[in-house]
């Protein structure tokens with residue numbers, strides 16, 4: 001479990017990026033941190049593996065205070081995937097790229113080999129194993145970046161804006177990956193302002209506004225609370241909006257579900 | 272005469288085997304509002320680069336076929352000259368602003384054109400006013416938010432007063448609120464000025480209501496091209512796994528298949544809510 | 554770091570800021586010339602003191618004093634070195650090494666003041682109008698524009714690699730250098746990509762057009778500029794007059 005207790009953070013130039021964040025991330029859970037640009041999402045997740053330390057309050061990762069551990073120690077448990085894959089890819093081949101953190105963490109060579117294979121397959125990258133990561137397309141680079149973190153099987157996988165600039169097909173792939181990883185017991189924390197994607201993933205949602213958590217709850221609840229979303233400068237998913245116009249209570253996120261629902265209503269309306 | 276006319280356009284980047292564009296035939300009339308969508312890597316950006324001559328003049332490579340923009344043959348006219356015909360706004364706002372104040376950036380293109388200072392001043396003020404950034408003209412770009420930077424980038428090309436404006440995924444780095452603001456600005460510019468607008472975009476739910484035409488590309492080809500409603504109808508039948516069709520359009524199709532008559536494909540929530548409401552609460 | 558800050562433009566709207574950049578440069582230049590004319594402590598002290606109200610006028614007194622403070626160590630060093638040489642060499646008094654140290658302070662702090670109140674943009678404009686090719690000036694201003702972007706980028710890259718277990722500060726020097734490769738390559742790659750995107754955007758806005766370039770701003774000297782120029786010329790003339798007419802004087806008999 002990760003615990004953030006009344007966490008405050010101020011950058012050197014005086015920007016108050018977090019103002020009293022309290023958050024609990026359970027084992028094998030899924031959380032979407034949402035809010036507009038500049039609301040403090042990236043700052044928040046950089047606290048999870050100790051890249052940033054709170055100026056007030058504390059962060060506990062499985063009971064370990066982040067101020068008393070190194071980034072390397074914490075990263076073993078909390079794997080961070082940064083927004084832009086160009087900011088981390090450097091190795092000559094995809095294979096080496098994925099092996100790099102494993103070496104840093106001191107895994108034995110046989111284990112490294114096994115895990116590289118596993119991660120390559122998981123992200124459908126086996127064909128590119130010997131290619132240079134720099135020669136890949138944007139979406140493939142993103143997958144390599146994810147694979148290189150997933151390979152050490154961090155208990156908590158944290159992703160910053162994984163859907164930014166990705167097309168629909170990629171988002172579907174990502175959603176499937178999350179489902180697979182959750183079945184294997186990982187917790188997933190994703191930063192996003194993509195409401196449709198968050199709705200489809202059905203993660204728990206934390207709304208961040210000006211460095212404070214405005215609301216926290218299941219996707220169904222938060223993403224259908226139009227007023228709350230407005231405060232976070234977000235808009236409700238299309239189907240939620242539709243059903244609100246129809247004055248139907250339960251929020252619906254998926255097209256199939258919406259179809260069944262309307263047919264049922266229509267059945268009633270047209271005896 | 273069409274303002275953009277491409278005939279059997281095929282293009283290969285230098286040192287690449289596969290063509291990025293294959294046999295593109297496209298005619299855009301003056302005043303149209305065209306939205307282009309399609310999976311990543313299908314050639315949308317490449318096509319945009321052909322509109323203003325970055326291809327072939329900046330990128331080189333092999334460009335076959337014909338492309339004319341406002342009567343000018345792209346292959347023969349320099350990018351600098353085409354800049355007055357086609358304004359191109361790119362994806363990453365940060366790398367389109369390179370001066371130390373917003374105002375100087377907007378002036379940059381006009382200075383390149385060699386306009387007299389009073390004319391530059393007039394157009395800079397005009398363009399900044401249109402995108403609502405007059406108050407920030409002395410700010411360095413670094414201090415602007417992503418959305419503000421993208422508005423500044425729009426002002427930069429707008430000031431050059433090209434008859435055609437092309438936006439290549441202008442909001443993909445922005446949050447939904449900023450994205451909406453950008454879409455509103457684009458729609459407003461199209462309505463107010465006598466512009467032909469082309470927007471490459473994934474978030475169709477915001478844009479299709481403004482568009483007069485929707486084009487889907489895949490693997491370097493145009494696969495669907497027509498009125499937004501018709502294209503969305505077809506796309507939700509054949510491309511829904513590849514392209515993010517707005518959920519209302521998908522739902523519309525499913526319900527229609529179930530024998531519920533809802534009229535032509537809905538582009539917005541309101542368009543679908545209306546007939547459904549009438550049906551459910553008669 | 555502190556000294557570095559003393560050379561960064563600080564935005565404000567003061568008389569000094571509004572002055573033509575060329576006049577500001579002439580001012581710094583004149584003060585430096587004067588400081589080279591004199592070896593006398595008194596004269597150099599006067600020159601330093603002249604800078605003080607100017608810094609106040611430009612609302613950069615704090616930053617300027619920081620420059621002085623940052624440089625004081627170097628100044629003391631210069632004083633000490635000169636003192637040692639003089640004790641073993643000529644029969645000059647302690648005044649000479651003190652003057653050397655003070656001269657150093659005057660020269661550097663005059664430059665500091667100039668950069669504090671002159672925006673890089675204005676500087677570029679001044680350079681441009683002095684017939685330096687636009688490309689050169691533009692490259693310069695663009696470098697300044699992207700410094701903060703690059704600084705953030707380096708930070709992000711370091712964060713990304715540290716999150717993958719890279720420990721930058723472990724091992725001997727060679728290992729530490731080797732550990733920086735994962736930072737260097739992404740930085741180069743993304744800088745190249747950035748340059749390409751910038752070039753593309755510039756082309757799309759008519760860069761390299763064959764028409765002669767014009768400029769939104771034209772530097773033009775205003776009345777205050779002429780007043781300042783007059784003061785600068787008077788200062789120079791006065792200094793030269795004093796230098797020529799009066800014999801070298803010292804504080805101590």
Ligand SMILES: Nc1ncnc2c1ncn2[C@@H]1O[C@H](COP(=O)(O)OP(=O)(O)O)[C@@H](O)[C@H]1O
Nearest residue numbers: 011013015017036037038039040041042043044
């Ligand atoms: N390195 C930094 N130095 C100073 N301020 C920063 C830095 N990084 C982010 N900020 C500021 O902190 C706030 C939160 O930023 P961030 O966590 O990046 O937000 P988000 O990820 O939600 O867009 C913003 O106001 C941003 O400008």
Ligand SMILES: Nc1ncnc2c1ncn2[C@@H]1O[C@H](COP(=O)(O)OP(=O)(O)O)[C@@H](O)[C@H]1O
Nearest residue numbers: 137284287291310311312313314315316317318
């Ligand atoms: N500068 C370039 N050099 C070589 N190939 C490129 C370049 N830019 C794009 N491509 C290739 O051209 C194809 C189309 O890319 P692009 O036009 O960027 O697609 P989209 O904008 O639809 O995502 C892709 O296969 C891509 O890899």
Ligand SMILES: [Mg+2]
Nearest residue numbers: 041042043160
């Ligand atoms: Mg962020």
Ligand SMILES: [Mg+2]
Nearest residue numbers: 315316317440
């Ligand atoms: Mg593109």
